[in-house]
Amino acid sequence: MRARTRLAAAGLAAIVAPAAACSPTPSKPPVVGHVFTLVLENESFNRSFGPESKAPYLAVTLPRQGVLLTQYYGIGHASLDNYVAMISGQAPNEATQRDCAIFSEFSLAQPALDVHGQAIGTGCVYPVMVKTIADQLEASGRTWRGYMEDMGNDPKKERATCGHPPIGFIDSTTRREPGDQYATKHNPFVYFHALIDDTARCNSHVVELRQLKTDLASVATTPNYVFITPNLCDDGHDGPCIDHAPGGLIQIDQFLREWVPAITQSPAYAADGVLIITFDEASGRPGQDSSACCGEQGLPGQSRPPGGDGPGGGRVGAVILSPFVRAGTVSNRPYNHYAMLRWVEDQFGLAHLGYAAEPGLAVFGTDIFNR
Numbered sequence: 313m314r315a316r317t318r319l320a321a322a323g324l325a326a327i328v329a330p331a332a333a334c335s336p337t338p339s340k341p342p343v344v345g346h347v348f349t350l351v352l353e354n355e356s357f358n359r360s361f362g363p364e365s366k367a368p369y370l371a372v373t374l375p376r377q378g379v380l381l382t383q384y385y386g387i388g389h390a391s392l393d394n395y396v397a398m399i400s401g402q403a404p405n406e407a408t409q410r411d412c413a414i415f416s417e418f419s420l421a422q423p424a425l426d427v428h429g430q431a432i433g434t435g436c437v438y439p440v441m442v443k444t445i446a447d448q449l450e451a452s453g454r455t456w457r458g459y460m461e462d463m464g465n466d467p468k469k470e471r472a473t474c475g476h477p478p479i480g481f482i483d484s485t486t487r488r489e490p491g492d493q494y495a496t497k498h499n500p501f502v503y504f505h506a507l508i509d510d511t512a513r514c515n516s517h518v519v520e521l522r523q524l525k526t527d528l529a530s531v532a533t534t535p536n537y538v539f540i541t542p543n544l545c546d547d548g549h550d551g552p553c554i555d556h557a558p559g560g561l562i563q564i565d566q567f568l569r570e571w572v573p574a575i576t577q578s579p580a581y582a583a584d585g586v587l588i589i590t591f592d593e594a595s596g597r598p599g600q601d602s603s604a605c606c607g608e609q610g611l612p613g614q615s616r617p618p619g620g621d622g623p624g625g626g627r628v629g630a631v632i633l634s635p636f637v638r639a640g641t642v643s644n645r646p647y648n649h650y651a652m653l654r655w656v657e658d659q660f661g662l663a664h665l666g667y668a669a670e671p672g673l674a675v676f677g678t679d680i681f682n683r
Contacts, residue, residue, distance in 0.1 A: 342636040342681050344659040345584035346531075348575050349398070349652075350540040351498070352564055353391065353549035356594040356601050357382065357629035360561065367561040369569050370631070374589065376640055378633035379680045383646040385605045386593035386625020388618035391549075392436075394592035394625055395500035397649045399444045399539070401666020403611040404618045405434040411497045412436035413486065415477040421613060429666040430611055437479060440505045445653065446517065447506055448662040449537055456537035458501045461521040461546060465492035474514035476502035488554040493543035498592075501539075525574055534580035537656065542567050576633060586634040586659075588652065594626025601626030605646035606673060624648070636681045643679040651675055 361380065365371035387397045392411045393404035407416060418435030426432055431442050449456045464472025469484050469492060476496050477483045485496045501507055501518050508514050521540065527533045544550050546567040551559025568589070575587055594601035602617075604624025610617050617623050630647075654668040655675040663669075 342634075343584060344586050344634075344636070346534055346536055346538070346580040346586070347656050347659060348538040348540065348581070348585065348587040349656075350542075350568075350571070350587065350589045351395065351398070351547070352542070352589070352591045353498075353544075353547040354593060354595055355548060355561065355591050355628065357384075357627045359595070360591065361629050365561060367565040367568075369565045369572075370561070370589070374568070374572065374631045374633065375642070378587075378631055378639060379637045379641040379643055381590075381630040381632065381647060381680070382642060382644050383605065384590060384628060384630040385603065385608075385646065385648040386591065386628050387604070387608055387649050388625045389593055389600060389602060389620045391592050392497040392500070392503070393618070394649055395498060395541075396438075396503060397667070398653055399446065399500050400438070400442060400504070401429060401650055401653055401664070401668040402438065402442065403430055403609065403667060404614075405611050406614060406616065407434050407436050408503075409616060409618075409620060411486075412503070413483055415479060415481055415483050415496070417479060418442075426612065428609070429669055432611070432613055434614075436503055437508070438504045438506075440509065442504060443506055443665060444501065444504055445537065445656060445662070445665070446501060448657065448665070449660065452660060452662060454536040454660055456517060456539075457523075457527065457535045458499060458518045458539045458541070459521045459524045460494060460499050460518065460541050461543040462492050462494035463499070463518075463520045465494065465520075470494060470496070471515075472520060473516070474502060474508065474511065474518045475499070476508065488544055488550070490555040493545050493550070493554065495541075495544050495549075498541045498544075498547065498549075524571075528574060528578040528580065531580045531583055534578060536660065540571070572633070582635065584635075586632060586636065588630060588632050590630035590652075591628035592625070594628050603627060604648070606648050606651060607670065608648060608650070609667060609670075632676070632680055634681070636683055638683045641680070641682060645674065645677075645679050647674065647676065 388404035545553035602619030602622025
């Protein structure tokens with residue numbers, strides 16, 4: 313109980329701290345070979361990690377095993393723009409801010425990326441010139457997979473691999489049903505022509521979550537980069553859920569209790585792994601938190617800021633588990649999704665994409681990797 317009180321106090325103290333601009337963090341990065349990213353939905357830091365959290369495994373147990381990041385921020389509202397930013401460094405545009413109910417082409421306002429690596433325009437499916445961490449990893453000879461819970465459970469709605477609507481069509485995965493609560497908007501990989509135009513490549517890399525337990529059996533079969541998206545119930549987005557499960561933070565805790573040990577007990581994690589658990593954005597409800605950190609910029613030419621009514625996606629927090637961290641650490645340094653992308657790129661010696669390349673953007677340092 314004392315440990316929970318200390319962690320809650322650290323988090324609540326950070327609530328009143330201003331969202332400072334990020335400054336470079338000098339560090340010698342650990343030799344990381346496997347990064348696991350697990351993204352949850354729509355909760356502010358003090359609801360997820362505060363003393364009244366309905367997810368004690370997330371709020372207390374996991375921070376006691378790893379590092380709690382009290383000043384970690386989403387970059388926009390609603391969901392899709394955050395997921396896109398995590399893998400490409402692209403800022404929210406007027407379509408991704410509305411979760412792309414129609415799976416539309418991205419309409420370019422200029423033919424090339426701008427000086428910040430941004431595609432200027434609006435739309436959902438980015439042209440081939442816009443690359444993701446997936447393209448970078450493959451070009452460097454490394455492996456990756458996106459694991460999407462429930463994808464393909466109803467073949468009338470989406471395929472079992474690389475599931476997405478046809479270009480120009482309404483996204484039918486916004487319709488939940490018992491047994492299939494997959495959401496295209498939480499699968500960022502399918503919003504890039506660089507991937508979906510090669511069907512075989514996409515099918516082999518964007519798969520249903522069940523495949524992960526098989527892949528975790530050995531270091532050789534575990535991808536260097538793993539991106540995990542639970543379904544609309546298990547990620548906390550819905551509550552109650554279409555199948556009458558409780559949803560919300562209660563459901564998140566149940567999901568994490570199954571999947572976190574599956575990852576942390578795997579050979580790849582034990583060898584050189586890092587598991588990052590965070591949320592896409594703070595609550596999307598009325599009065600939502602649209603705060604930002606780290607000098608976040610919007611997309612030039614857009615009429616709305618990234619958070620709709622504010623500069624960012626709000627303070628969501630994160631937990632990092634790894635053999636390279638000291639259990640029970642609390643970091644109050646500010647980070648966001650662009651900073652996470654940049655750190656992942658650094659681990660694999662890759663160039664920085666989009667806003668992950670901004671000068672002065674801090675990446676995870678010795679405040680986290682302290683062991």
